Amino acid sequence: MTSTLDAPGIPAPEALPALRRRTNAVLIASQILGGLGVPIGIALAPVLATEVSGTEALSGLAPTASVTGTALLSLPLAALMTSRGRRPGLVLAYLVGALGAGLVVLASVVASFPLLLLGMAAFGAGSSANLQARFAAADLAEPDRRGRAISHVIWATTIGSVLGPNIAAPTSRAFSGTAIPEKAGPFLFAAGIFAVAALVVAVLLRPDPLLTARALAPDEDHSAGSRSLKAGVAAVAGSPMARLALVTVTVSHTVMVSIMVMTPVDLGHHGASLQLVGLVISGHIAGMYAFSPVLGWLSDRFGRLAVIGLAVGLLSCAALLAGTAGPSHGQTAAGLFVLGLGWSAGLVAGSALLTDSVEGPARAAVQGLSDLTMNASAGIGGGLAGLIVARASYGWLNLVGACVLLPMAGLAVRRAVRPAS
Numbered sequence: 203m204t205s206t207l208d209a210p211g212i213p214a215p216e217a218l219p220a221l222r223r224r225t226n227a228v229l230i231a232s233q234i235l236g237g238l239g240v241p242i243g244i245a246l247a248p249v250l251a252t253e254v255s256g257t258e259a260l261s262g263l264a265p266t267a268s269v270t271g272t273a274l275l276s277l278p279l280a281a282l283m284t285s286r287g288r289r290p291g292l293v294l295a296y297l298v299g300a301l302g303a304g305l306v307v308l309a310s311v312v313a314s315f316p317l318l319l320l321g322m323a324a325f326g327a328g329s330s331a332n333l334q335a336r337f338a339a340a341d342l343a344e345p346d347r348r349g350r351a352i353s354h355v356i357w358a359t360t361i362g363s364v365l366g367p368n369i370a371a372p373t374s375r376a377f378s379g380t381a382i383p384e385k386a387g388p389f390l391f392a393a394g395i396f397a398v399a400a401l402v403v404a405v406l407l408r409p410d411p412l413l414t415a416r417a418l419a420p421d422e423d424h425s426a427g428s429r430s431l432k433a434g435v436a437a438v439a440g441s442p443m444a445r446l447a448l449v450t451v452t453v454s455h456t457v458m459v460s461i462m463v464m465t466p467v468d469l470g471h472h473g474a475s476l477q478l479v480g481l482v483i484s485g486h487i488a489g490m491y492a493f494s495p496v497l498g499w500l501s502d503r504f505g506r507l508a509v510i511g512l513a514v515g516l517l518s519c520a521a522l523l524a525g526t527a528g529p530s531h532g533q534t535a536a537g538l539f540v541l542g543l544g545w546s547a548g549l550v551a552g553s554a555l556l557t558d559s560v561e562g563p564a565r566a567a568v569q570g571l572s573d574l575t576m577n578a579s580a581g582i583g584g585g586l587a588g589l590i591v592a593r594a595s596y597g598w599l600n601l602v603g604a605c606v607l608l609p610m611a612g613l614a615v616r617r618a619v620r621p622a623s
Contacts, residue, residue, distance in 0.1 A: 212414075212417045212418065213409075213414060213418070218342070221342065221409070221414070222342050222343070222351075225338070225339070225341075225342060225407070225411050226339060226351070226354060226355065228402065228403065228406045228407045229335050229338055229339055229355045229358070229407070230354070230355060230358035231358075231402050231406075232292065232296075232331070232335060232399045232402050232403050232407075233332060233335055233355055233356075233358035233359045233362070234358050234359070234361045234362045235362060235395050235396075235398055235399035235402065236296070236328055236331055236332045236335075236359065236362065236395075236396070236399050237332070237358070237359035237360070237361060237362025237365075237487075237491070238362035238365060238369070238391075238392070238395045239299065239303070239328050239362075239391075239392035239393075239395040239396050239399075240328050240329050240332060240392075241362075241483060241484075241487055242369070242388045242389060242391070242392045243265070243268055243303075243306075243322065243325050243328075243389070243392070246385050246386075246388060246389075247264035247265045247268060247322055247463075248261040248262065248264060248265055248463055248464070248466050248467050248588075249261070249385055249466060249467075249470070249476075249479075250264060250306070250310060250318070250383075250385045250386060251263060251264035251265075251315070251318065252467070253310075253383070253385065254309065254310060254313055254314070254315050254318050255315045258467065258588075258592060259588060259589065259592040260315070260588065261464075261467055261588050262463055262464060262584055262585055262586075262587050262588020262589070262591075263319060263585060263588065264318060264319065264322050265322070265459070265463040265584050266463070266581050266582075266584035266585040266588075267318075267319040267320075267322040267323045267326070267581075268322040268323065268325050268326040268329065269326060269329075269459055269577050269580045269581040269584050270323055270326065270577070270578070270581035271302070271322065271323030271324055271325065271326030271327060271330075272326035272327070272329045272330045272333070272573070272577040272581075273326075273573070273574050273575075273576075273577030273578040273580075273581055274323070274574075275295065275298065275326065275327050275330045276330060276570050276571075276573035276574040276577060277570050277571075277574050279291045279294065279295055279330055279334060279570065280334075280566055280567060280569060280570020280571070280573070280574075281570070282294065283334070283412060283566055283570075284566040284567060284570075287410035287411075287412050287413040288334070288337075288338040288341070288407065288410055288411055288412045289403060289404065289407045289408070289410045291334065292331050292334060292335065292338070292400075292403045292407070293400045293403050293404045294327075295327045295328065295330045295331035295334070296327070296328060296331050296396045296397070296399045296400035296403065297327075297396070297397070297400050298324050298327035299324065299325055299326070299327040299328030299329075299330075299331065299392075299393075299396040300328075300392075300393040300394075300396035300397045300400070301324050301393075302320075302321045302322065302323065302324025302325035302326070302327060302328075303321070303325050303328075303389040303390070303392040303393035303396065304321070304389075304390070304393050305317060305318075305320060305321030305324060305325075306318060306321035306322060306325060306386060306389045307321075307382060307386045307387075307389050307390055307393075308321070309321050310382070310383045310385070310386035311381055311382060311383070311386070321389075325389075325392075326577075328392070328396050329577075330573065330577075331399070332359060333573050334569070334573065335355050336352045336355050336356055336549075336553055337352075337553070337557070337565075337566075337569045338355075338407075338411050338412065339351045339352055339354065339355040339411075340352055340553070340554070340557050341411035341412050341414070341415040342411050342414060342415055345558070346502060347502060348502070348554045348557055348558065349497075349498040349499070349500075349501035349502040349506075349550060349551070349554040350495065350498040350499055350502055351498075352494075352498060352550055352553050352554055352557075353494040353495045353496075353497055353498025353499075353501075353550045354494075354495055354498065356490075356491055356494040356498075356546065356549065356550065357491055357492065357493075357494045357495050358491075359487075359490075359491045360487070360488060360491035360492045365484075369388065369391065385476075412566065433564045433567055434560075434564050434567030434568040434570070434571045435571065436564075437560045437561065437564040437567075437568055438560070438568055438571065441559045441560065442617060443555055443558070443559040443617065444555075444556060444559035444560055444568070445613070446510070446555065446613045446614060446617050447506075447552045447553070447555035447556035447559060447572075448552075448556065448571075448572055448575060449609060449610050449613055450510050450513070450548050450551065450552035450555070450610055450614075451548060451549055451552035451553060451556070451572055451575075451576045452572075452575050452576040452579050453548070453579075453606060453607060453609065453610040454513055454517065454544065454545050454547075454548025454549060454552065454576075454610070455545065455548075455549070455576040455577070455579070455580045456576070456579040456580045456582075456583040456606060457517050457521070457541075457544075457545075457583070457603045457604075457606055457607060458490075458517070458541055458542070458544070458545040458580075459580035459583055459584050460580070460583035460584055460586070460587040460599065460602075460603055460606075461520070461521065461524060461538075461541055461587070461599060461600055461603050462483075462486060462538065462541065463584045463587055463588075464587045464588065464591050464596060464599060465482065465483075465486075465524065465534065465538055465596075466479045466482075466483070467588075467591065467596075468534070468591070468596040469482060469531065469534060471596075472528070472529040472531065473529075474531055478531060481535070482531070482534060482535045482538055483538070485535050485538060485539045485542075486535075486538035486539060486541060486542045487542060488539065488542065489538070489539040489540065489541065489542025489543040489545075489546065490542035490543070490545055490546050491542075491546065493543060493546060494546045494550055497509055497512075497546055497547050497550045497551070498550050498554075500512075501550055501551045501554050502554075506551045506552075506554055506555040506558070507551075507614055507617060507618050509547050509550065509551035510547070510548065510551045510552065510555075510610070510614045511611075511614055511618075512544075512547050513544050513545075513547035513548035513551065513610075514544075514607055514610060514611045514614065515544075516540055516541075516543050516544030516547060517541065517544035517545070517548070517603075517604075517607055518544075518604050518607060519540050519544075520537050520538070520540040520541035520543075520544055521537075521541075521600040521601070521603045521604040522537075522600070522604070523536050523537030523540060524537030524538060524541065524596075524600050525537075525596065525597040525598075525599070525600025525601060525604075526597065537600075548610075553572075556568060556569070556572055557569075583606075587599055590602060
């Protein structure tokens with residue numbers, strides 16, 4: 203049998219296309235599975251938090267805990283991936299997410315709000331895995347196809363994510379009459395799904411894409427210092443385009459999360475059923491993922507800055523639609539769909555620009571820093587979102603979200619006018 207390796211861990215040039223296809227196939231499979239689990243938390247966490255805490259003012263803390271958990275896990279996962287590769291980091295993230303889902307169920311049974319927040323924080327590891335997978339897709343991608351490589355993995359989440367919220371209602375009914383509250387039942391389903399995703403990655407993501415990419419670039423400095431968080435911060439500080447990329451993914455994610463987490467609560471105020479909430483969230487997630495290949499192609503074809511500008515426009519339009527919808531469920535659904543589309547444009551273009559702007563050795567650290575920043579900011583935004591809605595209104599929340607877009611728009615315009623400055 204002819205070997206496809208020139209040396210251990212170094213694929214021959216003719217073997218690279220097949221290796222890219224295999225890696226993407228495994229990442230796509232894990233994204234589909236993760237996409238089934240993560241949206242359950244998106245759809246049910248605010249409602250479950252209201253039931254367990256007894257007050258709507260704390261409803262935003264459950265999804266905020268999930269986003270915060272995603273942020274806190276970003277750096278440890280990035281450090282693990284930097285030293286051991288993508289596979290162990292993704293496996294650990296999915297397993298922690300499964301544990302968190304189990305804790306959420308236990309918290310709902312014993313009516314413990316602090317335990318619910320702890321479970322949701324661990325549940326956020328499932329989102330960490332899904333987010334980090336986009337960078338795994340870029341590890342072996344050709345530079346002029348990075349946007350499409352990232353977008354294809356993001357797109358795969360569509361399948362699971364659209365189904366996930368709609369599985370919530372029938373899964374809830376399955377626990378009727380048991381000790382498990384109906385709205386907590388779907389988290390048991392999510393725990394199983396995350397465990398299966400961990401198994402798929404552990405068994406099939408071989409060879410590891412990040413370690414293989416390093417083997418293909420033996421002349422680069424792969425010392426611990428070149429891959430540290432300090433090196434990542436220095437790489438971003440020294441690159442205007444990297445700074446724009448970091449702001450783009452952070453602002454896009456913060457605006458999306460802040461508006462999205464309070465939409466189920468606002469829909470409930472206007473008489474929406476759990477099934478209708480699931481449909482609206484499904485449409486939102488379809489916007490997040492379904493059109494990412496188109497946005498990836500646009501990013502590669504017309505440039506990252508053009509798609510970042512598109513993201514600003516879409517997110518602004520979404521805030522206008524959702525913020526003025528009132529009792530119109532159709533307009534709210536349209537606003538949430540456009541919100542997801544704007545997030546996708548920002549994430550795809552921002553992630554590709556970040557990868558373009560940083561040298562290979564520091565990329566994993568910068569990617570971890572990116573996920574930390576975007577999720578920490580989104581966690582703060584999600585927490586404040588509940589207070590804004592409780593003290594003002596959902597419309598005011600959308601207005602604040604639109605204002606948060608201004609720094610992202612300003613930086614994008616500056617880079618377009620003075621790209622080298």
